[in-house]
Amino acid sequence: MNFLLETLQVLVLSVYFNLEAFLKLFIPSRKKSVVGELVLITGAGSGIGRLVALEFAPLGVSLVLWDISQEGNKETARLAKEKGARKVHTYVCDCSDKADVYRVADQVKREVGDVSILINNAGIVTGKKFMDAPDSLIEKTLEVNTMAHFWTYKAFLPAMMANNHGHLVSIASSAGLIGVSGLADYCASKFGAIGFAESVALEMLTAGKDGIKTTIVCPYFINTGMFDGCQTKWPRLLPILDPAYVAKKIVNAILTDQVYLLLPRAMYVLMAFKNILPVKLGMVLGAYFGALNFMDSFRGREKKDK
Template identity: 80%
Template sequence: MNFLLETLQMLVLSIYYNLEVFVRLFIPARKKSVSGEVVLITGAGSGIGRLMALEFASLGASLVLWDIGVEGNAETARLATEKGATTVHTYLCDCSNKADVYRVADQVKREVGDVSILINNAGIVTGKKFIEAPDSLIEKTMEVNTMAHFWTYKAFLPAMMANNHGHLVSIASSAGMIGVNGLADYCASKFAAIGFAESVALEMLSLGKDGIKTTIVCPFFINTGMFEGCGSKWPRLIPTLEPVYVAKKIINAIRTDQVYLILPRSLYVVLGLKNLLPVKLAVLLGVYLGAFNFMDAFKGRVKKTQ
């Protein structure tokens, strides 16, 4: 195909795809059924992981719950059963350990079968300035927030490719799209997670595996305790998100094959301006929104005393 024909094709398809987006503003995309799908959620023992499990339970999915905590995972399984889940499997897994991920993945494949919806949700944050963060915590952040995605994909993606059916979900962060003062290692891990997910999605398309979908979730701070004490300068513009709301939006994004989910909606504007404004003006906008001080009052999730 010559240059003129390919250019014409690109222009025609550009118009079509823009019209498609416009129509979707008025006619919501049809939601696919997840009944009978095998859904694996890492970090399922609390927070968004637990809430997603409960949403999937009410939709008839089979659940595979991974967490580093036995009690929290068991509680999620109990609640999911109450929600109507017919099949729930729980596994103790340290997602920062490659060998553990592969070992538990093999166990899942033997005991449950092929995973068709993989949700990499497990995540940690140090909450320290880069220069103050111990090397061990930086490494742990990268292992859980980024490298675990590599190992779970390696374990479960081949079956999805063989069936040309599946959904890969990365619970990333808005901090994976724009740097945040005081979150150097966390931002690095989430930037990497997003780049990895995007790259694998393109690999699947290039291989003709169009039945494998990808959803990348980039929320602002969620009121789960992980970022306790943090928030924006102007909550009406960029509010701290409620967990139930976020979980429902994620499930909706998965069921409508939405590639990117950024929450709240105001962040679409902020992230767009990042690439359009002069650097000094972008920094000024960051100061106005309080981005330089998001982490000043960070407390993090408080551990329960025995």
């Protein structure tokens, strides 16, 4: 009897949730208020981190900005205040160092309060083929892009669980959904970040903490300088993304409790193809879309921008 009842429940919910998803294509989701929330953004000193901070600035939140660059962080803070941010707090933090993450997190909790929206944005890329990448850079990539998420969650999730309120945001990558030639360590780090975020989200649900939301962001290459030199074979289908556009979409996804955000929209179709097509055909399509040569002209961000 339990089998029949549970199967019937799954069938009914399948129809309901598919209908709900279809209607959301035409009816915009209601945005939640974030007034009074404490938003922490890692890697806030430049790029997407800075732009996300500026999108949040006029929404009545208090901002906590983490970056390894004090100068970049201060500039983001200045711009956020110009945009109307209530309070902005800056901290220098090396997200690749667990001890530093815990130290600065304790400082934030003492001086500012409990973080309610955590945006793990800090990221690095080596841009080298696997056999050419030094061990130290591979380790650094995993420490910043993946392991830092473990430590920030450990630091700030307990307060969210106590209040059954919060939002965990992982700025991952489409490279965390499909392998890319020349990005082995980066792909591994982003696959790890996505798997980690998904698993913790499930743990929150099974623990009854349904007030803690999760958003996982998987964009294609963004024109922030991080992937300078990378080329896209079919720019109309897979364009190099405008950073301001991406930041707006990220904040909108947070405000509407969107669980997954893939950019551009073509990524949703490509990911569906990956899961249903024969492997050999997938390889043919990968070559067609240029996935084997994205990184051939990679230069990356100049060191002076770090």
